[in-house]
Amino acid sequence: MSKRIGIVCYPTVGGSGVVATELGIFLAEQQYEVHFISTTMPFRLKRLYPNIYFHEVEVANYPVFKHPPYDLALANKIAEVVDREKLDIIHAHYAVPHAICSLFAKQMASRDVKIVTTLHGTDITVLGADHSLKNMIRFAIEQSDAVTAVSQSLKEQTKDVFQIDTDIKVIHNFVDLRERVPAFDQDLKERIGLSLEDKVVIHISNFRKVKRVEQVVETFAMVKDKVKSKLLLVGDGPEYGSVREKVIDLNLQQDVIFLGRQDNIQDLLQISDVKLLLSEKESFGLVLLEAMSQGVPCVGTKIGGIPEVIEDGVNGFICPLGDLSCVAERVVRLLTDQNLWTELSKQSKSIVEKHFQTEQVVRRYEEVYDHVLNKD
Numbered sequence: 001m002s003k004r005i006g007i008v009c010y011p012t013v014g015g016s017g018v019v020a021t022e023l024g025i026f027l028a029e030q031q032y033e034v035h036f037i038s039t040t041m042p043f044r045l046k047r048l049y050p051n052i053y054f055h056e057v058e059v060a061n062y063p064v065f066k067h068p069p070y071d072l073a074l075a076n077k078i079a080e081v082v083d084r085e086k087l088d089i090i091h092a093h094y095a096v097p098h099a100i101c102s103l104f105a106k107q108m109a110s111r112d113v114k115i116v117t118t119l120h121g122t123d124i125t126v127l128g129a130d131h132s133l134k135n136m137i138r139f140a141i142e143q144s145d146a147v148t149a150v151s152q153s154l155k156e157q158t159k160d161v162f163q164i165d166t167d168i169k170v171i172h173n174f175v176d177l178r179e180r181v182p183a184f185d186q187d188l189k190e191r192i193g194l195s196l197e198d199k200v201v202i203h204i205s206n207f208r209k210v211k212r213v214e215q216v217v218e219t220f221a222m223v224k225d226k227v228k229s230k231l232l233l234v235g236d237g238p239e240y241g242s243v244r245e246k247v248i249d250l251n252l253q254q255d256v257i258f259l260g261r262q263d264n265i266q267d268l269l270q271i272s273d274v275k276l277l278l279s280e281k282e283s284f285g286l287v288l289l290e291a292m293s294q295g296v297p298c299v300g301t302k303i304g305g306i307p308e309v310i311e312d313g314v315n316g317f318i319c320p321l322g323d324l325s326c327v328a329e330r331v332v333r334l335l336t337d338q339n340l341w342t343e344l345s346k347q348s349k350s351i352v353e354k355h356f357q358t359e360q361v362v363r364r365y366e367e368v369y370d371h372v373l374n375k376d
């Protein structure tokens with residue numbers, strides 16, 4: 001009989017939502033019955049898929065509540081779906097609030113359901129330092145039937161921050177190479193204000209402080225002095241305003257193109273030569289895989305899970321956090337040495353094919369599901 005799994009995730013743009021959704025889509029293709037439980041339809045769930053169902057969490061507000069009780073509504077919805085749809089497993093993406101709400105739902109539900117929790121980073125590296133949440137995150141990890149982390153680095157940090165000996169399986173993120181690769185759009189460069197001979201540096205993120213987007217701009221200023229190039233900034237978020245100011249301060253208005261939030265980044269990656277990710281915290285950096293799968297070499301910081309994705313000098317470059325001269329030097333090399341670029345581009349694709357393909361990674365999640373179901 002096919003397994004029935006509930007996936008609890010953030011539906012909005014962001015790596016964890018992408019991973020949860022792609023995982024659900026792939027599992028549904030393997031005859032799992034997949035139930036997404038979230039506030040809105042996950043943004044990558046663009047069409048009707050057989051075996052996939054969506055359950056919306058509606059949060060009622062009453063004057064008696066100072067804040068709408070989202071977590072309680074979520075827990076209640078999970079319990080309801082567990083019983084009605086006879087779920088075997090809840091896969092919670094993030095310890096808080098999703099794993100906590102799932103554990104609460106498990107107590108309420110009449111069926112036994114197993115909880116698998118995937119740690120994505122911010123729950124450990126940011127929230128883990130918050131004393132009002134720390135005990136709850138530890139509880140979520142210790143009480144889950146299985147816990148996975150998206151990188152070895154995140155696993156080690158989790159053990160370190162929470163001083164726990166829970167078994168945590170490292171399952172890296174993945175990309176679906178079967179997805180339609182757009183035909184190279186010759187005109188796109190011109191349409192967004194680039195000339196055909198411009199080299200293109202790209203950064204894609206949610207513009208949170210940890211992404212250090214201002215440093216991406218500062219680095220680009222050094223690159224641009226040496227190579228005719230443009231910087232594409234894709235995304236939006238809290239630091240957007242200060243990044244714009246930085247561009248004006250450095251007088252780069254003609255060379256930096258803000259594209260805002262984009263759902264489909266593949267076309268933009270196709271016209272890009274180098275991808276930058278200079279974050280101070282990054283448990284994995286899914287966007288690196290998306291770039292690599294399009295043959296775009298990446299330059300990233302030596303923090304968190306980034307070195308598990310970029311092999312320095314093999315498929316991209318790694319520089320110490322904040323060492324912008326190092327980053328600029330590597331980017332200039334890539335933009336001026338065609339042989340080097342071709343080799344790193346080839347390696348980027350090949351590393352994704354070897355280690356980060358949906359099929360092989362999802363098998364590892366399936367092993368975890370089988371393990372928890374056969375445990376008792």
Ligand code: GMT
Pocket residue numbers: 013014015016017019120121122125150173206208210281282283284285286287
């Ligand atoms: O990076 C973010 O701010 C978004 C966050 C998310 O919830 O999607 O990303 C985290 O999970 C991704 C998927 O596992 C990882 O690729 C990102 O590295 C991780 N972000 C951080 O650790 C800061």
